[in-house]
Amino acid sequence: MNQVKQAKRTTIYDLAELAGTSASAVSAVLNGNWKKRRISVQLAEKIMRIAEEQGYALNMQASLLRREKSHIIGMIVPKYDNRYFGSIVETFEDMARARGLFPIITCTRRDPQLEVEAARTMLSYQVECLIATGATDPDRITEMCAAAGVRSLNLDLPGALAPSVISDNFAGARELTRRILKNSEQRLGKMEPLLFIGGRGSDHNTAERIRGFRKAHADLDVAVHEENILACGYAPEKAEKALDERALGGNALPKGMFVNSTISLEGVMRWIRRSGHLDDRSLVLGCFDWDPFVTLLGNGIEMVRQDVPGMLTKVFELIESGANKPVVIQVPPLIPEAQEA
Amino acid sequence: MNQVKQAKRTTIYDLAELAGTSASAVSAVLNGNWKKRRISVQLAEKIMRIAEEQGYALNMQASLLRREKSHIIGMIVPKYDNRYFGSIVETFEDMARARGLFPIITCTRRDPQLEVEAARTMLSYQVECLIATGATDPDRITEMCAAAGVRSLNLDLPGALAPSVISDNFAGARELTRRILKNSEQRLGKMEPLLFIGGRGSDHNTAERIRGFRKAHADLDVAVHEENILACGYAPEKAEKALDERALGGNALPKGMFVNSTISLEGVMRWIRRSGHLDDRSLVLGCFDWDPFVTLLGNGIEMVRQDVPGMLTKVFELIESGANKPVVIQVPPLIPEAQEA
DNA sequence: AATTCTTGCTTCATCGATTGAGCAAGCTTG
DNA sequence: CAAGCTTGCTCAATCGATGAAGCAAGAATT
Structure with a gap:
């Protein structure tokens, strides 16, 4: 890290000045569609080098404000104190990332008040979709999401207003x-x-x-x-x-x-x-x-053993299909071979 | 939810129009400093009523873009598959919320590459502070944070460049x-x-x-x-x-x-x-x-049993004190009464 | 030589919330 | 009754990234 201690974070304007070009070119280069915008290879490489040197990190807030889709997907979960929810969260993060989404998860301790607050906060962060896992009042959350034009899904416990994926x-x-x-x-x-x-x-x-x-x-x-x-x-x-x-x-x-x-x-x-x-x-x-x-x-x-990967696969299928009808999808759980007594 | 299905989300401009006032007044009322801005009680109540009716949710991206502090605090954690990390995450969320911070957590599966990517993403989201829990390469994360002018702390495993809180x-x-x-x-x-x-x-x-x-x-x-x-x-x-x-x-x-x-x-x-x-x-x-x-x-x-609340209390003390020196704070673990054999 | 096309950029409006500055109307004070 | 204060607002710039539109210079075509 060979730069002076900086109070402000580096922006594309700083990079533009250093590269002797415009912020727009920097933006195009850094978000990858510089070919479409006809930026020359030389300039692109120069900008990328300078960005690297300066340790530039995108300001997601500014970027998201401008873009139409946030690519953020939220999940609320009751607890982290057992393997079932732990596995749900881990698998969810994985599958979300594999689809280019940014997962944010919050734990609501089976507290209806916290659930509502958490949902409101997630909406503020512009989630594109909210998964309510084991929610005490899933329909309340679906209503809040609907009012904000955001999709929602229920996992583990079903609701009457949004699609639900649960174990059989x-x-x-x-x-x-x-x-x-x-x-x-x-x-x-x-x-x-x-x-x-x-x-x-x-x-x-x-x-x-x-x-x-x-x-x-x-x-x-x-x-x-x-x-x-x-x-x-x-x-x-x-x-x-x-x-x-x-x-x-x-x-x-x-x-x-x-x-x-x-x-x-x-x-x-x-x-x-x-x-x-x-x-x-x-x-x-x-x-x-x-x-x-x-x-x-x-x-x-x-x-x-509830089939966590199976359930989350269904969840993402529902998301991708765009389905909104309040169906309940039941995923058969796995029953391991009988234990030796 | 007594409004028509909306494609766009309600903004303060929509509320301003409905209330016959300016966006600036709406903003002041909704973020609570309307007294300071000398907005009358009548107007404040009217705006709050309309916001409620419309199911308004703040656009955090826009708000954060403008404000100086994000109030977001990030944590990376290796796994969710045991009680120790589960308890860390749950306690962290609680303590962060109690301090008016918004916690975001991500699981990196002990994968150094994922750790770095996760840290970069968190920086993009303008975290004010990043806690690296059980990181394989904590100093790398500290360096990335330092380059962006963001504080970082290590938990569970110590690093050489940032303060660390670990068990004794x-x-x-x-x-x-x-x-x-x-x-x-x-x-x-x-x-x-x-x-x-x-x-x-x-x-x-x-x-x-x-x-x-x-x-x-x-x-x-x-x-x-x-x-x-x-x-x-x-x-x-x-x-x-x-x-x-x-x-x-x-x-x-x-x-x-x-x-x-x-x-x-x-x-x-x-x-x-x-x-x-x-x-x-x-x-x-x-x-x-x-x-x-x-x-x-x-x-x-x-x-x-590692003293998770004790460790996280130290973490937040460090954050609040603003300390940045790479000290290692050792928290004594709890040893329950001997088990009956 | 005049016209059109291509390349490689720049300019500028925009997203939604915030906030310093400013302004009009009413109220005090000397 | 003029000067100053208070009240209750509005205006407009700003945060950083994005992308449509535009523009200048050179290449290709007629």
Whole structure:
């Protein structure tokens, strides 16, 4: 870096002066369409050399103000504390960049107020499209975007006003339930109804998973007990508390459980350890979501892994197709080979 | 949303026309300094009402172009696939917002090329400050920022040209090693030297942790064998492979291991299961980094949890103090109470 | 030699928000 | 009632990049 400390940043006007040419020529050269604008190779090379020497960096604000498209794509995401959302964000950034878009992501902590503020801020930054991932009120966000003439899409949780890409929660839950029931039969010698724990009864995914859970029981002629469906929220503490309360409730706890997220599984595992069930093989678990350490817990826990690349591929297809109708696209989750127990 | 579908977004000029006033008054009202500009309460209220009705959203590009400060703060981060970086990102967003800054974050997958590109892009977006987290070449980023007159800071891994905030890796590793050795003595009846696995020998953190690892052995008069220091990289597969190779190497594998990240621990656990060591208590493990599921693995694995809020508090203190000297601030990690084995 | 074409630039308006300067009308003060 | 102050606005330049339109000089065509 062989220049003096500069208070102001270098602009195309500075470069123009240094090169003895006009700002317009500099702009044309630096944004690559200098052939179209008939700038000579000599001048182009000179400008590029000087830009390099000066460590010039485009002022995106000025550029975006002038251009019609921002090429910015926004995503809001509830949390970064599990593999599912982490993978969504990482894959999203990758795929966006591969398409020449600039991804901006913000985490809203499942807070409806923050979601709205984040969406407004993203609109201020002229996003061309906003992906609302796991939003508590996706339709509110779609409305805000629509008012600004910006596209929006829902991911993970569906909305009624914009296209949505979600896992096939029903099919995934049905298969996961079937596997837990089978494992339960194999390990315990009989097939007993399972406990469902975690998630919010009000959210679409949990509702669908409960439906799949019921269906799998029905498929095998096992009756589901209402008291064994505990949509107590996602936090580990909530799962732990719900199990404590359920355990007090007279009837014995089921030996098999369908846990609705890795986050809830943390609470379930803590409860299991605390209540002394850890080492015996009498508990048969399954989890809707994937984490590498869960495999290593060694309890033969079945997992459903949501197909993040598949979902995001659909998201970008929707964006590119320009579709705006509020369809719901369901992507089948991946169910790894059964775990050795 | 009671307006017609609009192709163009509403600007202050549109609002000015609707309110029968000037764009300048609208701007003053909407950015809150209308009292200073002596706009009457009536007009202010009228403008705010109309802005609301029209679903007006500021064009940040135009606003930033004019203003001197962008209030944007950037962060680059290597991965989103573990609790440590997830927590850094979430905490960073929170603390930035609490200070009226707009955080933008991008993931560079430990790819030096991507890091440089990401930094250049962030400079284009006029970030006021860039935090390079776990960067492979932090000094390169500092140089780029300096050339644009932008501040930069290093987090997690130190650099030589900008202030750095990192964990006290030496002290953390020393204490972790001490605990593993103690557990090892308690469980196996004797104190044997440990194996160190994971990380890159070339990175500062791994080097410091190895130093702490050695120091703890020396403190207890235990000799460290060179062949038991395997800085094989972070990926799970690399740890697994390194253990395979080490196992072939004649001498018996140590029963105690210091694992240099949760990511490496995945590989170690897989290797342990594969080689049939899982259920016996002869293996004594510790991990530099924290994940809730590791507690639940039930092998009594000790963990060091890096103090993310503490580190980010230091980061923002540095930013606010305006300090630019390349100091290295070491934040002591948190070592949870010993695990029940 | 006059006309047209091509090459290689420059000029200037523009994007939307911000803000110093200015101005008109009403109100005070001596 | 003239001079000065206050109130409540508007005007116009500006931030940096972009690209349509234009222009001068040389080459090619008639």
